[in-house]
Amino acid sequence: MLRVEVSKQLGQFSVDVAFASEGRVTGLFGPSGSGKTSLVSMIAGLMTPDRGVISVDGEALDDTTRRFHVPVHRRRIGYVFQDARLFPHLDVRRNLDYGRWMNRLTRDVAQEKRLSEMLNIGHLLDRRPGQLSGGERQRVALGRALLAQPRLLLLDEPLGSLDEDRKAEILPYLMRLRDEAGVPMVYVSHDPDELRQLASHIVMLKRGRVAAFGGPEVLPA
Amino acid sequence: MFDISTPEWMAVLLSLKVGVVATVVATPIAIALAWALARYEFWGKSIVDAAVHLPLVLPPVVTGYLLLLTFGKRGLVGGWLDDHLGIVFAFRWTGAALACGVMSFPLLVRPIRLSIEAIDRRLEQAASTLGASPWKVFATVTLPLALPGILAGMVLGFAKAIGEFGATITFVSNIPGETQTISSAIYSLIQTPDGDAAGMRLVIISIAMSMAALIASEVFTRRATRRLHGI
Numbered sequence: 001m002l003r004v005e006v007s008k009q010l011g012q013f014s015v016d017v018a019f020a021s022e023g024r025v026t027g028l029f030g031p032s033g034s035g036k037t038s039l040v041s042m043i044a045g046l047m048t049p050d051r052g053v054i055s056v057d058g059e060a061l062d063d064t065t066r067r068f069h070v071p072v073h074r075r076r077i078g079y080v081f082q083d084a085r086l087f088p089h090l091d092v093r094r095n096l097d098y099g100r101w102m103n104r105l106t107r108d109v110a111q112e113k114r115l116s117e118m119l120n121i122g123h124l125l126d127r128r129p130g131q132l133s134g135g136e137r138q139r140v141a142l143g144r145a146l147l148a149q150p151r152l153l154l155l156d157e158p159l160g161s162l163d164e165d166r167k168a169e170i171l172p173y174l175m176r177l178r179d180e181a182g183v184p185m186v187y188v189s190h191d192p193d194e195l196r197q198l199a200s201h202i203v204m205l206k207r208g209r210v211a212a213f214g215g216p217e218v219l220p221a
Numbered sequence: 222m223f224d225i226s227t228p229e230w231m232a233v234l235l236s237l238k239v240g241v242v243a244t245v246v247a248t249p250i251a252i253a254l255a256w257a258l259a260r261y262e263f264w265g266k267s268i269v270d271a272a273v274h275l276p277l278v279l280p281p282v283v284t285g286y287l288l289l290l291t292f293g294k295r296g297l298v299g300g301w302l303d304d305h306l307g308i309v310f311a312f313r314w315t316g317a318a319l320a321c322g323v324m325s326f327p328l329l330v331r332p333i334r335l336s337i338e339a340i341d342r343r344l345e346q347a348a349s350t351l352g353a354s355p356w357k358v359f360a361t362v363t364l365p366l367a368l369p370g371i372l373a374g375m376v377l378g379f380a381k382a383i384g385e386f387g388a389t390i391t392f393v394s395n396i397p398g399e400t401q402t403i404s405s406a407i408y409s410l411i412q413t414p415d416g417d418a419a420g421m422r423l424v425i426i427s428i429a430m431s432m433a434a435l436i437a438s439e440v441f442t443r444r445a446t447r448r449l450h451g452i
Contacts (some may be wrong), residue, residue, distance in 0.1 A: 085341075
C-alpha cells in the first residue's frame with residue numbers, strides 16, 4: 001500500500017496532497033501544472049516534502065516529524081521518465097543491467113528473459129540509445145526500471161512524448177506489465193483514456209490538491 | 222640535419238617526462254575543481270575561477286617568480302616540504318613539472334568544466350532512482366560522459382606543459398639534463414654560435430608534438446558530442 005500525505009511549497013505554487021492506495025495501478029490524473037510530477041518526484045525521493053509522510057507497505061520513506069528521509073538510491077522505487085533517460089554512453093544491454101549492477105543483485109536470467117520477451121527488446125541489446133526509436137527507448141526504460149527490482153514503479157507520462165501510433169504500440173506492453181510483473185505502479189497521465197485502460201484507482205489533482213479519489217469512474221468522459 | 226645529439230634528446234625526453242607528470246598529477250585536481258565550478262555556487266567562486274585562469278594572463282616570469290618564493294628552498298611551502306617530506310622543487314625537474322602543471326592548469330580545467338556542464342543532470346537523477354549512490358553516479362554516469370572533455374583537456378594541458386618556457390626557466394633555471402626542456406634548450410641553442418641547426422631540429426620536433434596534441438584534442442572533442450548523443 002502506498003500512503004502519501006505531503007505538503008510542499010514551490011514558489012507561488014503549493015502541493016498539498018493526501019491519499020492512500022491499495023491499487024495495483026494508481027493513476028495520477030490532472031492537467032499540466034496540477035502538481036503530478038512534483039508529487040511523483042517526492043515519492044521517488046528526488047524532492048523532499050516540507051511536511052508529511054510517505055510510506056510504501058508500511059515502511060516509512062519520508063517522515064518530516066522524525067526528520068526521516070530515505071535517499072533516492074536506497075528507496076528501491078523505479079522511475080520511468082517521459083523522456084526515457086537512457087544512458088547515452090551505454091548500449092541497451094548495459095542500460096538494462098545498470099540497476100542490478102548498482103544494487104549488487106544476483107543475475108536473474110529467467111526474469112531478464114521474461115522481461116525482454118514481454119517488452120520485445122531482445123533484438124535491441126547491442127544498440128546505443130541514439131539508434132532507437134521513441135517507442136523502443138521507452139520499452140528499454142521500462143525494462144531497465146523493472147530489472148532493478150523495485151517495490152514500486154513510477155511512470156511519469158511514459159507515453160507523453162510519443163505520437164498516437166506509438167502510444168497504441170506501447171499500451172499493450174504496459175497492460176501486460178501490470179498483469180504479469182507483480183510490481184505496484186503509480187501512473188501519471190493527463191489522458192483519461194490511457195488511465196481507464198490501466199489504472200484501478202485514480203487520484204485526480206487540481207492546482208496541487210486532490211480534487212477526487214476513487215475508481216476510474218471519477219475520470220472525465 | 223637529423224642526427225639528433227644526446228643533449229637534444231635529453232631535452233625532448235625531459236619535456237615529455239615533465240609534461241606527463243604535470244598532466245597526470247594536475248588532472249584529478251582539475252576534475253575536482255571543474256566539478257565544483259560547474260555544479261556549485263559557493264562564496265568566492267569568482268575569485269577561485271579567476272585564480273585558475275590567472276596563469277593564462279599573468280606574465281610567465283611572474284608565475285615563475287611566485288613559485289620560487291613559495292616553493293623555493295626557503296619558501297614557505299618549499300621549506301616545509303623539504304624538511305618534512307624531503308621533496309625539493311627548486312632547480313629540479315620536479316620543479317619544472319610543478320611550473321608546467323600550474324601554467325597548463327587553466328587549459329585543463331576549462332574543457333572539463335564545459336563537458337561537465339553539458340551533461341544532462343536528469344541522467345544522474347535516473348541513475349539514482351536505479352540505486353546508484355552519489356559516488357556511483359559520479360563514477361558511472363558523470364565521469365564517463367565527461368571523459369572526452371577530460372581527455373581533450375589533458376592533451377591540451379600536456380601540449381602546453383611540454384612547451385612551457387617563462388615560468389620554468391624563472392623557477393628552476395636551465396640546467397641540461399635536469400631542468401632543460403625543449404623550450405629552454407632552443408633558447409640556449411639559438412643564442413650559441415653554430416647552434417642554429419640543432420635549434421631548428423628541436424623547433425621542428427616541437428611543432429610536430431604540438432600539432433599532434435591539437436589534432437588529438439579535436440578528435441576527443443568530436444567524440445564527446447557523439448557520446449552525448451548516444452550514437
